Amino acid sequence: MSSPFARSALKANTLMRAGGAPMKKSGGTSLNGDARNDLIKKVLFDAPARPPVRLSPEEMTRHETIERAWKLVRQQQKQEQTEGLARKFEMMRKANAELEATSAQLFKHSQTKERHAVFPRQLRTLTDTPPKQIWNYRQPAAATPATKA
Amino acid sequence: MSFRIRSLPVRALDLGLLPKTSPIYHAAQQFREKSTATAAAIGHHSNDLRKKQNSNNSEVSGGNTTLAQAPIYTTGLSRLREHYTTSIQEDIMITSYRHHYKKKKQILEGVKVELKGNKHLKPLPRASSPTDIPELVKIDVHCMMKEAITSKYNLLSGVMAIQSITGETPEIIFAKKGVHNWKLRKGMPIGCRVTLKGDKMYQFLDKLVEVVLPKMKEWPGLPEGSGDGTGNIGMGFPPSALSLFPEIENNFDMYPRMTGFDITFNTTAFTNMDARLLMSGFNMPFQKSNNAGAVRKDPSSGMAKKPDNSAPSDS
Numbered sequence: 001m002s003s004p005f006a007r008s009a010l011k012a013n014t015l016m017r018a019g020g021a022p023m024k025k026s027g028g029t030s031l032n033g034d035a036r037n038d039l040i041k042k043v044l045f046d047a048p049a050r051p052p053v054r055l056s057p058e059e060m061t062r063h064e065t066i067e068r069a070w071k072l073v074r075q076q077q078k079q080e081q082t083e084g085l086a087r088k089f090e091m092m093r094k095a096n097a098e099l100e101a102t103s104a105q106l107f108k109h110s111q112t113k114e115r116h117a118v119f120p121r122q123l124r125t126l127t128d129t130p131p132k133q134i135w136n137y138r139q140p141a142a143a144t145p146a147t148k149a
Numbered sequence: 150m151s152f153r154i155r156s157l158p159v160r161a162l163d164l165g166l167l168p169k170t171s172p173i174y175h176a177a178q179q180f181r182e183k184s185t186a187t188a189a190a191i192g193h194h195s196n197d198l199r200k201k202q203n204s205n206n207s208e209v210s211g212g213n214t215t216l217a218q219a220p221i222y223t224t225g226l227s228r229l230r231e232h233y234t235t236s237i238q239e240d241i242m243i244t245s246y247r248h249h250y251k252k253k254k255q256i257l258e259g260v261k262v263e264l265k266g267n268k269h270l271k272p273l274p275r276a277s278s279p280t281d282i283p284e285l286v287k288i289d290v291h292c293m294m295k296e297a298i299t300s301k302y303n304l305l306s307g308v309m310a311i312q313s314i315t316g317e318t319p320e321i322i323f324a325k326k327g328v329h330n331w332k333l334r335k336g337m338p339i340g341c342r343v344t345l346k347g348d349k350m351y352q353f354l355d356k357l358v359e360v361v362l363p364k365m366k367e368w369p370g371l372p373e374g375s376g377d378g379t380g381n382i383g384m385g386f387p388p389s390a391l392s393l394f395p396e397i398e399n400n401f402d403m404y405p406r407m408t409g410f411d412i413t414f415n416t417t418a419f420t421n422m423d424a425r426l427l428m429s430g431f432n433m434p435f436q437k438s439n440n441a442g443a444v445r446k447d448p449s450s451g452m453a454k455k456p457d458n459s460a461p462s463d464s
Contacts, residue, residue, distance in 0.1 A: 036405045040305045044312070081234060082280070088239060089246075089279035096248040111248060115422055116373055116437070118429035119240075125232045125432060 229351040229431060233284070237430035242282045245423045250276035271379050274419035283380065283418035283427045288350045290315055292410035293322075293340035298331060301338050306406040308341045313396040315353055319343035357412075358432045361393045370434035376421030382428055385411040 055063060100107040124131070253273055256262055262270060275281055292311055296303035304321070311319045319341035327335045345353050362368065366389075376382050388407040391397055397404060418424040429435055 034405055036403060037302050037305050039403075040309045040405075041302070044305065044308060044318070085239065085242060085279040085282070089242060089277075092243060092246060093248070096246075100248065107248075113244075113422060116425070116435070117244060117422065118425055118435050119237065121429075121432070121434055123430070123432060126228055126236070 225348075227348045227351045229355050230348070233430070237427075238282055238284075241423070241427055241430065242277075242279065244426060245283060245418070246277045248277075272419070281417070283416050283423045285350065285354070285414060285416050285427065285431070286346070287415045288345045288353060289342060289413040289415065290319070290345065290353075290410055291322075291340065291342040291413070292319075292408055294406070294408050295331070296406060297339050298333055298337065303406060304338055304341065306404050307408045307410075310391055310397060310404055310408065311341055311343055311410065314356075314391075314394050315343050315345055316349055317343045317345065354431060356394065360395060361390060362434070364393045365390060370436045371425075371428075373436050373438055374421065375435070376424050378421060380416045380418030380420060380424040381413055382416075382424050383411060383413040385409065 096107070096110070099110060122136075251274075256270070264270065290311055292307045294304055294307045297307075308319055308321065320343070321338050322340040322342055324333050324335055324337045324339045327333050327337075333339065371382065371384060375384075386409055388409045390409070391404075391407050392401055414424070414428060416424050416427055418427055425435060
């Protein structure tokens with residue numbers, strides 16, 4: 001909502017309201033003299049369309065080459081990823097089959113799933129820089145932090 | 150936090166985010182002059198103003214072509230997608246692995262099956278496979294405003310709020326049936342909804358989990374048993390939660406009405422357990438009950454087992 005159009009329109013409206021100017025009726029969108037609805041309606045539905053980005057043929061080939069190169073990179077990454085997952089899955093399947101052949105009781109235990117198994121709350125998603133304290137070894141695992149910083 | 154800004158210079162020019170001293174600004178200005186000159190010459194106007202953000206189709210006119218809008222995958226890194234693929238995907242694959250697949254009765258196509266009560270048919274879970282790992286597919290943000298019954302322009306505030314939060318223009322939902330007690334007539338605009346996929350979805354989830362949820366007052370987390378049975382999780386927000394989003398916090402006064410909304414996480418998981426595991430991997434907090442030796446359910450044999458530490462926990 002911070003486009004120059006919206007900002008200038010809002011400024012105009014606030015100045016008018018501050019100056020005590022009477023609000024002009026505009027089809028009922030301004031309820032109880034509230035001109036914000038007008039503004040929102042303009043921004044959502046009446047805002048001028050952006051001019052389409054036009055490219056010359058050589059620029060278009062350049063753009064397409066870049067797009068294809070990026071798609072290729074993503075495709076290669078995805079292929080690596082799926083191959084890795086398939087390998088790991090196969091190892092796990094073999095291990096499970098072996099366990100089943102070895103001991104029925106242990107196998108049953110291994111297939112039991114905790115219903116409310118979740119990742120620990122201390123799990124940190126990727127960030128650009130590491131935190132000040134990477135891992136608190138003294139705090140027991142059961143204690144959950146109150147809020148994140 | 151790393152919310153990436155799209156790197157197309159023309160777009161940045163519109164947003165006014167580039168400093169005027171940067172060389173990119175001048176290059177973009179020249180580029181824009183060229184493109185507006187050709188646009189003015191041809192006189193192109195997009196008809197559907199409502200969906201203008203997604204409507205630029207590529208067309209060939211003369212030698213020039215128009216670009217389609219940016220797709221779901223941008224060149225910048227999506228933090229939570231990277232987190233999923235590098236950190237939690239393999240663990241989810243291992244934890245949700247079931248060696249034996251319980252094959253249920255196949256229901257033939259065209260055969261109408263009626264269940265007792267309000268139950269409905271659920272999709273059959275598939276056997277575990279490396280390609281079938283629970284993944285977040287889309288997020289639905291939906292807002293219904295009762296005030297829109299008295300005046301449909303009340304809905305504008307909700308639409309604007311959801312657009313600011315998510316970055317996509319929501320579609321307006323019209324009532325399918327009338328309810329006399331609430332003075333609702335069929336066809337009245339009553340709510341709005343937007344579906345987020347790909348990068349936008351991960352960005353929104355990032356905002357939720359890092360900024361909004363920690364600031365919510367006395368919110369203990371999602372219920373322990375949440376889930377709809379087919380691997381989707383829904384949650385609702387009160388109107389006060391809307392003011393916690395950074396986009397709305399900055400210009401709070403521009404929104405006439407604060408409204409609550411609800412969010413549905415659609416995943417490719419088949420059970421509630423898998424869905425919860427997936428969402429907790431994105432730091433979505435779930436409530437924990439106090440009994441340590443809780444009875445656990447074994448999906449393959451259906452009997453209560455004595456507790457054992459089979460669930461792997463990792464950092």
